[in-house]
Amino acid sequence: MAKKEKKVEKVVKETEADKIRKLDEATIQEKIKELKQELFNLRFQAAVGKLENTAQLGKTKRQIARMKTVLTERERANALK
Numbered sequence: 001m002a003k004k005e006k007k008v009e010k011v012v013k014e015t016e017a018d019k020i021r022k023l024d025e026a027t028i029q030e031k032i033k034e035l036k037q038e039l040f041n042l043r044f045q046a047a048v049g050k051l052e053n054t055a056q057l058g059k060t061k062r063q064i065a066r067m068k069t070v071l072t073e074r075e076r077a078n079a080l081k
Contacts, residue, residue: 016063025071028071035063039057039060040056042056045065
């Protein structure tokens, strides 16, 4: 009897950074501006005691950092050319 070969398909999940890399520089800058405003609002809510989801602060900070990282990657890639 012959053994059946199993096909294993890899499911590649697109990361947040991959999604950001697809955007152009102006869009990323605009989103950073929006996220900074959101972060300000979240901090204000936290200070007043109205913030229910405190994890949102960290998520917003990380998203800003991801976008800045992608911009830095692009700057360094352009500097090497």
